[in-house]
Amino acid sequence: MQHSEKKVRQGTSRMRALRKVNIRTPRFLLLRQICKYEVPLFSSSGPTPSPSPIPEGYLESSAILPSHIKHAIIQRIRPQKPEDVISTYVRTIYPWFPIISVPRLRSRLPPTWDEAPIEFTLLCLSVFLLSTIPPSSLDDDESPSEFKSLYLCTKSWISLIEGLGVNSSEIVQAKTLVTLFEVAHGFYPAAYVSIGATIRAADALEIHPGEDTSSPNSSCDEAKQEEDASIWCGILILDRYITIESGPHPSLSRSRTLPLHKSPKPHLCPTHAENQDRTTPIYRMSRLFEASSLLDRVHTVLHNPTAEHAFNMEEVMLVVGTLNTLQTILIGETEGGKQVYSGGLGICNTGILLALENGMKVLPIDSESSNCNSLAVTYMNTHLSTVFNTIEPFVLGVQTIDFDLLPPFITYLVYNAAAIVTQRLWMETDSEEGLRRLKILREFLKMVGTRWLGCERYLKLLNEDTTPRILKAIEQV
Structure with a gap:
């Protein structure tokens, strides 16, 4: 019994001594034991075991x-x-x-x-x-x-x-x-x-088309200049399109457009030159580029307005007028029934839709703002009908979509049109026709979603803003 009590007292003394050491000695000095791992981080004898199979083409650190x-x-x-x-x-x-x-x-x-x-x-x-x-x-x-x-x-x-x-x-x-x-x-x-x-x-x-036009070799490689122009056109088109979906911040390439506009028109924008072959790739890229430039202008006017309200409204109307002109030209250059395959037309119509949507939100506080709001409402009805009539034949089965020719740029346009129709249905205006149009727009997104998955993302966003009452009514149309 005395022996066991003696052991207890000895253990208690050790604990007190350790507490004193822990108080006076930094903790890292007490960690003297070497860390050991059951599995080494890197092994030269073979690959490290993994709970899931390594996919084909996976590169190890030695490769x-x-x-x-x-x-x-x-x-x-x-x-x-x-x-x-x-x-x-x-x-x-x-x-x-x-x-x-x-x-x-x-x-x-x-x-x-x-x-x-x-x-x-x-x-x-x-x-x-x-x-x-x-x-x-x-x-x-x-x-x-x-x-x-x-x-x-x-x-x-x-x-x-x-x-x-x-x-x-x-x-x-x-x-x-x-x-x-x-x-x-x-x-x-x-x-x-x-x-x-x-x-x-x-x-x-340093892919800047047309910068070295004075060099003796520039005229010998026109194909290379056109390819460089196409590269920058493609980058700028995507940057502006992405910006529209990414909030009020300006496009990353907005400050770079001035040097590009100084490039020779035959390489970057040959659409204004006479006797141009509309089937050439640089011509098609130039039309996309023109539409995206106007889309970027719409984004600038809407998200970076000046302090002059009247000037901002005039600027919006000017951009919309230019977009309408380009829309007319693109429709004339597109074969009947194939407007859905025109990426430039899709981007152009997106710019018009966004500008008109903003105009509908302008408060009619004076004659100018009232006129802007009235025109936006009127043109919006016409524009929504244009979008709807373009896609309706494919949903009804009158025409078949050729997904090899379908650019993804039309999907955001259809999504925005569906979102605007949904907002109108909240106010129960034009309910019967609105429901029919909304169903067609949503069905088109479902169809195209089999090729471009971005449509599924848009449908989810639409569902978040659609009441159960409207969803049920769409099913009954």
């Missing part, structure tokens, strides 16, 4: 070399051949976003993947990614689909190649197509981040 990255990309693209990817681009992207010159692309065509440079393989991968049809059901983060996995791998390889210091026109084109993929499928804020990196990559190459 961060251009040749290894290229091999991983090729494994993703196969069994497609280089000429197959080019054919896919010509069929599914070139008709509405001709950022890559087909003759120049074919001139770089290697016989096999093994002989292709890493820049070419990455560009082909971006084409392959953008032309891939998404799955019918959305995946989750725990089990991503092959579609999502392909996208994530492409982003990873772009980052690795960028980190290795590789940059070229093909790399910038690949970045632009991946950004377009993110826009089309509603991958935000990824698209917002990517466009900034793409602009910087283009800046790093």
Whole structure:
């Protein structure tokens, strides 16, 4: 008994001594034991065990070399051949976003993947990614689909190649197509981040069309100048389009448009020149560029107004008038029944819709504001009818959508039109016709959502702003 009491007293004394040590001695000096891990962080004998399988094409830390990255990309693209990817681009992207010159692309065509440079393989991968049809059901983060996995791998390889210091026109084109993929499928804020990196990559190459027109070699490579112009056109179009969905902040490239306008018109905007072939890629890109320029002006007027209210209203009306003129020209250049495939027309109509929506919110405090509000309401009804009549034949089955020719730029227009019709139904104005139109607009988004997943994002946003009463009424129409 005495022996046990003695042990207790000894233990108590030790605890008191330790408390004194802990009070007087810094804690880190007491941590003398070496840390041991059951599994090493890095092992040269083999890959670290993982709870989930490593996807094909995954690069280990020992494989961060251009040749290894290229091999991983090729494994993703196969069994497609280089000429197959080019054919896919010509069929599914070139008709509405001709950022890559087909003759120049074919001139770089290697016989096999093994002989292709890493820049070419990455560009082909971006084409392959953008032309891939998404799955019918959305995946989750725990089990991503092959579609999502392909996208994530492409982003990873772009980052690795960028980190290795590789940059070229093909790399910038690949970045632009991946950004377009993110826009089309509603991958935000990824698209917002990517466009900034793409602009910087283009800046790093100093791709400014027409700057060296005095050099003796400039006249010998007109195709290269046109390709550089197309690259910048594509970047600016996406930047302005992304800005519309990203709040009041100005587009990243807004301050860069002045040097571009100083470029030779035959390369950047040949639409004003006489005897122009409207089927050329630079002409189609120029029309997209013109529409996006006016869209950016609408964004500037709405979100960065001056202190003069009357001047702001006059500026809005001037921009809308210019947009209406361009709309008339684009309709005249588009075959009947194919207006839905005109990306420039879609962007142009988006600018008109946003400007008219803002005009409807102007408080009629004086004669000028009352006139602005009245005109906006009148033209909005006409404009909504134009959008509705463009898509109705496809929803009713009168016409079939050719998804290879359909640009994703029309989706935001249809979403905004549906949102405005929904707001009107809240006030129970024009209910029967409004419900019919809203159903058609929503059905179009569902149809196009099988190709561009951004439509599903828009439908979710519409559902958040649609009351159960309206949803039930839509089903009964």
